[in-house]
Structure formats: structure tokens, C-alpha cells
Amino acid sequence: MLLLSHLRSPNTRFVLPFFITALMVMSYPLLTPFMVTYSQLWINLPFILLGAVIILNNKQPQAQSGFVAIIMLVAYSVILFWLQTSLANTDTKLIFCLLAALLPINLLLLRIIPPFKLLSLATVALLLVLAIQCGIGATISYFYQENFSSWQQIHLFTYHNISSLPLILIIFNLAVCCGSGALAIKYHRRIDQHIFICSLLTTTTFIFFHYLFISSSAFIVCALFLLFDLGYGYYQQQFRDPLTQLADHRAFAQALPRLPQNYTMAVIDIDNTTKIIDKHHPQAISDIQRSIASLLAQHTQLSAHLYFVSQQFIVIFEHKKSH
Secondary structure, eight states: OHHHHHHTSHHHHHHHHHHHHHHHHHTHHHHHHHHHHTHHHHHHHHHHHHHHHHHHGGGSSSOHHHHHHHHHHHHHHHHHHHSSSOTTSHHHHHHHHHHHHHHHHHHHHHHHSOOOOSSSHHHHHHHHHHHHHHHHHHHHHHHHHHHHHHHHHHHOOOOTTTOSSOHHHHHHHHHHHHHHHHHHHHSOOHHHHHHHHHHHHHHHHHHTTTSTTHHHHHHHHHHHHHHHHHHHHHHHHTSBOTTTOSBOHHHHHHHGGGSOSSEEEEEEOOOOHHHHHHHSOTTHHHHHHHHHHHHHHTOGGGGGGEEEETTEEEEEEETOOOO
């Protein structure tokens, strides 16, 4: 339990994905023979792992990992079915640039969208938006693919000895990656961590796209990160009060060391419990506690910072000062 708590610390949330991504790139020559031997498994594994993330999120009240996995699955499908030919081809080069521009934007949009359940209209809306983007991308590619090479030479700088991705898109992806990493350190929000991990690994994919099976490897690592985080979420659910279904004193004790220096803690207590029991019935306090927990849980932005400790409700507001 202590090890898992350290793995969720702000510094580890930032350093560990960087370390594993760098290790993946550096060990790539050693892994290439294995990937070639089991190429079909390696190609299909991202579909299996990301699909598992979506399925496991079905029972979560906030399916943020599921929405991230849907976007990553669509991106991987585009890579697999449209970008397997040489990037010297004008058509695939245009699709490659469109994907490198749209994918970080889609990931960032998840941060400002309120969390929803996976089986909801929000999922339908997300799939519709992604389908529209794919349709627009295909249309742009069909009409402008012939003019893209000359336009690229004039307006986009591409250093092929470094990457097939234009320099401006490399800078854009790195900026999104660094920005999402800063948010993951500053805010203890799961969606920030997911965006950072996906941005880091997709940026690695785009920059080193000339590497064999780089997209499969990066998306596999990304899915494993999401599965680990999802497993940690289920592990945290064990530390829940059976009456209110809020995080209990054990979860509160683990969360305290990870809090930023600037935070406000609000405590909600029920006064005169003896009078309430005498006036109504012994279960009245339990009914009131369940009602309060239900009301607080409806505010999804607070759900990660709600605790029920010693018959008191504790709400933590990170990066806020009391007035």
C-alpha cells in the first residue's frame, strides 16, 4: 500500500512516464526482433488493452479513462489503416499532419468537459465529433493532397534527418506534453495524468514514426498506464465507508501527504445527534449521513476530495485559500 501511495505522488506521476518512455525508445533495437516475430500480436494488442480500459470504465461513475481510451483507439485506427504506406506519399503525409494536430487538441478538450458515465449521451457525442473529424480530414486529404507538397515546402519546415513531422507540429506536441505534465503535477486530477501520459507517448510516436512498430509500442505502453491507474482506482474503492460510500480514514491518511501546500479543508458535522435520535429513530443519523453523502457526491468536481472520517464529512479544496 505504501508503494502504491508513492507511485501516485506528484513527482512520480511526472517522472515515471518520462522514464518508461525513454527506456522504450532506448531499448527499441533490442525489442525489434521480438516485435517482428510476433508482429500480428503486437499490432492488435493496443486494441485489446484499450478495449479493456473502456470495458472496465463501464462501472465507474466518471469514465474519464474510457473517453481517453476511445480517442486513442480512433487515433490508432487512423495510424493502422491510413498511415502504413510511406510518408513520402502526399496523401499520407497530409493525414499524418492532421492527426498530429488534432489528437492533442482532442485530449485537451477532455479536461474542460465534465466527467460523465461511459454509457451516456456524452459518449455518443464524443464518437460523433470524432467521426466528423475523420470525415473532414478525409475530405481535406482528397481535395488538397496534390497541393500539399508545395505548400509544405513553403510554409512547413521538416528536418527529415530528425523526424518526418514538421517542426511546428513537433513544437506544438511538445508544448501540449509539457503543459499537461505541469497540470498533472499541480493538480491531483486523474484526467490531467491521463492527458499527460497520452500526449507524451503520442508525441513520441509522431517524432519517431520512422521506427518499426513505434505506434503499437507507444499505444501499448499508454494502455498499460491507463490500466494501472484504473486498477489503483479499484484499489482505492476498498477504502470506502460502507454507509456513505465515501473514502474513509485510510484513504484520507494516504491523501494527506500528497496534498499541495496551498489547500483548504472543510469539515461538515451533524450537531445534537442525541436529540435527533430521541425525536425520530436510531437510524435517523445514518439516513441523514447517507443523504449528505449523496448530495456531496453529485458535485463531480469534488468526488476525488470527499472523505467520511470519524462521523464527519471532509472536503478538500486544492490550491485554494480560506477566506
